[in-house]
Each structure stands twice: as C-alpha cells, then as structure tokens.
Amino acid sequence: MNITLDIAALASAILYPLVILIVFILFRKEIPLLIKSLTGRLTGLSFAGISLDLAKAEEFSPNWLAQGALDLRQKAQAANVNDSTAGNFRSILETKDDVDYVIVNLGRGKEWLASRLYIMSIIFENRKGIKGIVFLESTKNTRKKYIGWAEPEKVRWALANQFPWFEKAYSEAYGIILDQGAKIINSEGRLGNSYDPNSSGYSITLLENFLKKIQSPPESPPLPEEEIEWVNLPSDPLNPTHTKEHTCWLNGQSLENTLAEVLITENIKPSSQSSEAIDKQVKMALISSQKFIAVVNEEKQFSFLVKREKILEQLLPD
Known part of the structure; x- marks a missing residue:
C-alpha cells in the first residue's frame, strides 16, 4: 500500500x-x-x-415593492411577468454594483414564499454574484431580528430537498430557455447571448417559465388532498384569475428547519x-x-x- x-x-x-x-x-x-x-x-x-x-461586505438592497416592479416575495404571478412589471427586476439584475449579500426579511411569516426564495437564490447568484443571503424576521419584541445567513447555492439545494417539484419546474424552465437560444456565457452559469451577454431578458423569461410550472392556472389544479401544499396568491386587479402556487410561506422556524446545518447563526x-x-x-x-x-x-x-x-x-x- x-x-x-x-x-x-x-x-x-x-x-x-x-x-x-x-x-x-x-x-x-x-x-x-x-x-x-x-x-x-x-x-x-x-x-x-x-x-x-x-471591510464591510456590500449589501444588495433591491426595491422589492417599487411601482410596477416584480415582487419576488409573493405577488409575482406568471401572468404578470411582462415588460412593464419586470422592468424593476431587470434593472436590479443589470446594475453593476459590487455586492456580496442580499437581505431577506421574513417578517412575521407572510412575506416570503419558499418558491420565490428558491428561484431568487439561483438567479441572483448567477446574475449578481451574490455570495450570501441574510435572513431576518419580526417577533413580538424585535424587528429585523437576525436568524442567520447562508450561501445561495446551499439555500437552493436545501429547498429542493424539501420541495422537489421546485427543481423539476426549474429544470423544465431552464430547458425551454436553452431551446430558445440562450447560452451559458460564464463559469457562474449566467445566461445570455452573443449579441448582448449582459441582457437580463433570459433571466426574466426563466423566472416566468418557472412560475408557470408551479402555478394553477396554467398548470393543472391541485387535487383536494394536495390543497395543503398550495397557497392562494393575492388577487391582482389586472389579472382577476384565481391563482394558486405550489409552495408555502416561510417564517423563522420553518426556515431553520429547512436550511438546518447550512444556516450559519454565529x-x-x-x-x-x-x-x-x-x-x-x-x-x-x-x-x-x-x-x-x-x-x-x-x-x-x-x-x-x-x-x-x-x-x-x-x-x-x-
């Protein structure tokens, strides 16, 4: 030997x-x-x-609730991901800021859906180079209480482990993007094309296709016994269709249970x-x-x- x-x-x-x-x-x-x-x-x-x-790490602070913006936390329905509502999201992705982390404030448990955290962890890491996601919550006595932080890739796989249909929907949405001519333009997995490598258009389409795969409509409605795994999205005056999403709300406890050892609390x-x-x-x-x-x-x-x-x-x- x-x-x-x-x-x-x-x-x-x-x-x-x-x-x-x-x-x-x-x-x-x-x-x-x-x-x-x-x-x-x-x-x-x-x-x-x-x-x-x-050396403070640089925080990435997107305006989740800007007028006409795509709210990644909960309100972005697939039907609303178009040029007008995605404008703010596109500008966020195309900014040249040198940032290290993004803050996700779960509030009291009705601010973020697991599906939005999943897709954000992928797109923001690839497009923005985000290295960490900081999680906060609001309790009875404390606002913006620190829960912990985690690397985006580990957040993605922890959520995929608990919600396997996220990964299936993402894979299908990713395949559609590649069929439409998207290219992987760097070692971090950024999508683009030879004409405009920095365009965020493919990322917007990827998000749109992902949401379509986990929402009803357009996907098939859930069976009665599966209703517990679906969330009714807030109604939209521009889109009165009753939409459900195959996901759940996240609070501090559920996040800790989901991320487990990948959540750094020190x-x-x-x-x-x-x-x-x-x-x-x-x-x-x-x-x-x-x-x-x-x-x-x-x-x-x-x-x-x-x-x-x-x-x-x-x-x-x-």
Whole structure:
C-alpha cells in the first residue's frame, strides 16, 4: 500500500489554526477595540503595528415593492411577468454594483414564499454574484431580528430537498430557455447571448417559465388532498384569475428547519458584553471557515456582515 503525504497541505492544516491562535493570544487586549469599531462608524483600525481595514461586505438592497416592479416575495404571478412589471427586476439584475449579500426579511411569516426564495437564490447568484443571503424576521419584541445567513447555492439545494417539484419546474424552465437560444456565457452559469451577454431578458423569461410550472392556472389544479401544499396568491386587479402556487410561506422556524446545518447563526454582538465573552466570540470567528462574520446588536437586530478574509489577511503574516 502506497501512502502519499502532501507536506505543504499538512503543514498548512496544522499551522494555520496555530497562527490564528497565536495572533489571538498576542492581541487579545486590543481585539475588543475591533469589536467596538464594528458597531461604530470607523472604517479602519490600527493596533500593534497592523493596519486593519474593517471591510464591510456590500449589501444588495433591491426595491422589492417599487411601482410596477416584480415582487419576488409573493405577488409575482406568471401572468404578470411582462415588460412593464419586470422592468424593476431587470434593472436590479443589470446594475453593476459590487455586492456580496442580499437581505431577506421574513417578517412575521407572510412575506416570503419558499418558491420565490428558491428561484431568487439561483438567479441572483448567477446574475449578481451574490455570495450570501441574510435572513431576518419580526417577533413580538424585535424587528429585523437576525436568524442567520447562508450561501445561495446551499439555500437552493436545501429547498429542493424539501420541495422537489421546485427543481423539476426549474429544470423544465431552464430547458425551454436553452431551446430558445440562450447560452451559458460564464463559469457562474449566467445566461445570455452573443449579441448582448449582459441582457437580463433570459433571466426574466426563466423566472416566468418557472412560475408557470408551479402555478394553477396554467398548470393543472391541485387535487383536494394536495390543497395543503398550495397557497392562494393575492388577487391582482389586472389579472382577476384565481391563482394558486405550489409552495408555502416561510417564517423563522420553518426556515431553520429547512436550511438546518447550512444556516450559519454565529454572530458577534457589541462590546458592552464582558471582555471574556468578546474574546470567545472573536476566537470562534477567526477559526471559522465561513466567508462572513455577522454583527448584531444586543437585541440581536442585524447590523451588517464583515468579510472574514479581509481581517485575517492583515493579521496573518505573508
């Protein structure tokens, strides 16, 4: 039996956590200053000769409810996805902003449908390069309470596992787009064509076809025993047809159950806590392999995400 050792990989696996621990021990007294700045207005911090840029992740904030816009949360029926109602959605997809994450506020459980989160996680990752989806909810005592964040691809597959008809509908809708001449124009799966690679038209059509596959009409109505799996969509004065969608509403509890281990709930709270608690949180954040560190306040209201790699690359030696 031959055993091959990758010395470089082995050394990296052993030394990387060790270096992080050494940095934590050496600068444990200064680290609370970092936490204070995370919830303040500082854009940079310097200690022990190290210049530390507090690299906030850039938030993508689409206007879900703009006039004539396509509301991805719940109200976008397939019949309404046309040039006038998709205008805002198209502009969102075509903006050049360098963003990292998008916020999904579940409210009290009647704000987002699982199907809309599923298709958004695919299209926004491919078109916008979104790396994280932050989930919030409203409780009796707290608005915009932080639930956790997850990578779009993992959100997609977690939802597909619980709602397998989403994946079937998406596959069929995707096939229609390819038959219509769409091309995959980059390694991230973006759809386009040789004439206008940045056009969002195919993404709009993909969304429209996906919704058609999970709505009734145009698809066949659900059987009586299946009614529990369908949601009555809000009526539209421009489209009085009674429409059902094969999905369900999401709240904080159902989201946690669906996403399970892919939902990252760890966070850092303000520096009003004891230094021991702060030290523990920072140490956990530094040794984590996740892209972002969530910052929340004492009421666990979400503030922002911080890019963990931007902090570590300045703390660790070259």
